[in-house]
Amino acid sequence: MSQEKRKELLDKAYQSIAEKKDKVENDYYRLQYHVMPPAGWLNDPNGFIQFDGVYHLFYQFHPWAPESGLKYWGHYTSQNLVNWEEQPIALTPSKWYETHGCYSGSAVDDDGVLTLMYTGNVKDDGVRSSYQCLVTSADGINFKKSEGNPVIDKQPEGYTAHFRDPKVWKKDGTWYLVIGAQTVAEEGRVLLYKSANLKEWDLIGEVVGSNLNGLDNFGYMWECPDLFTLGEKEVLIVLPQGLEAQGDLYNNIYQAGYLVGELDYETGEFNHGEFIELDRGFDFYAAQTTLDQQGRRIMIAWMGMPEEDEKYAERENGWIHAMTLPRVLELREDNKLIQKPVPELKQLRQEKIDYKKVKIKDEELELDQICGDVVELIAEFEIEDASEFGIKVRCAQDGSEETVIKYDTNNQKLSLNRNKSGRGESGIRRCLLESDSMVKLHLFIDTSSLELFANEGEEVFSSRLYPSKESQGIKFFAQDGQVTLKKVTKWNLE
Helix, strand or coil: CHHHHHHHHHHHHHHHHHHHHHHHHCCCCCCCCCCCCCCEEEEEEEEEEEECCEEEEEEEEECCCCCCCCCEEEEEEECCCCCEEECCCCECCCCHHHCCCEEEEEEEEECCEEEEEEEEEEEECCEEEEEEEEEEECCCCCCEECCCCCCECCCCCCECCCCEEEEEEEECCEEEEEEEEEECCCCEEEEEEEECCCCCEEEEEEEEECCCCCCCCCCCEEEEEEEEEECCEEEEEEEEECCCCECCECCCCCCCEEEEEEECCCCCCEEECCCEECCCCCCCEEEEEEECCCCCEEEEEECCCCCCHHHCHHHHHCEECCECCCEEEEECCCCCEEEEECHHHHHHEEEEEEEEEEEEEEEEECCCCCECCCEEEEEEEEECCCCEEEEEEEECCCCCCEEEEEEECCCCEEEEEEEECCECCCCEEEEECCCCCEEEEEEEEECCEEEEEECCCCEEEEEECECCCCCCEEEEEEEEEEEEEEEEEEEEEC
16 A cells, blocks of 8 residues: 555655746746756755765655645765755655654664655644654665664653754664653753664663753754764754744744753763854754764755745745755864864856955945856955945845845954845844954855855855846945955856
């Protein structure tokens, strides 16, 4: 029966994709160098891994419509993290333990076998059940669900069925996973399990969460945890839901951030520092990392947010959402996570233009050939006496559209202003960026996105933008004084 159900679901998916193909491909807001769904809905990256030399990126996929619905796993592969090839749908919710979706999970190399673990979601008469399930592949394209599924058939006592998103890794011959959870008192938690064989799992304990280990009430659900080692420390990426905004912090509907510390693998206890947001922009969620064969910890995330579909203009053309660019993670001595675009992205660069030592004083300045809608831009500013300076991108000739990146020297704050960015949500996001002498802004602009890496990845802003196609101007500005644009370099990206 499940094979018939699988065929029915796959046929419906591929038919939906084919019906939307022309409309999707003719949408100006279709990105040029980011991962997107072929049609329909994309959200969390799943199963991110380099296996046998090939990068695999799976994702939460609802192919029927540009809205959150029944979740499949879509699948892309890449040799270089730049050029991605669409593969057949990897997982279809055809079994009894996943009737309402194949939810998020991760991938591992189990002695040469590409193995996925994910959450099967079931809702019967409004009652949710969550099942953790195992899948293997002999060729990296076709996937077989384990006859022993589910391998974890229920949440521990004291927890609700909001129990999902297993992230699996191996340490000293033992498999471990962290999983997002919610107590019956509606406190978000991360739990740690262990296994000898990926099929039989034992709960070790609570890692971290709301009202635990120095954290106060910190959200009613924690999802998509990812725990890994950088240097001598463990880093836990996690998504707390239910945080109230605090000034410049926690301004999106849900948060994505990290904790740094030491994990006790015997008890599960995580001795950690403060929670820090991963990204300061409008559109960033559900980050997942992998350790590649060069030894790099690489992160990719959903460049979108849940429950806010109306803010994404591409929805009217049969698709919605995209992934961020892949980023290499480094941990500074002060436990600050640094994010840098993978160097492979330099392969996209064409037609280099640069300027040096440009003085800007109480003015807006345009530089010949520094413009565009699919570009990479690196600008290094030497701070002088200007109270504010920065860059305006995607500018309309009549001034009606612009996206403003501004550094406030008095408050040492960097901001991204979308109030005149075109369609979509307006607003401003800010963060502290301490610097007395130099500010370096590294921008990746695509037709409907902006990713800003500030001061070599110390802070990052990821956001979707929906200006008119004609709005391609770039301006540099200083207010109440002077700043020197020490160097600016721009490439078209292809």
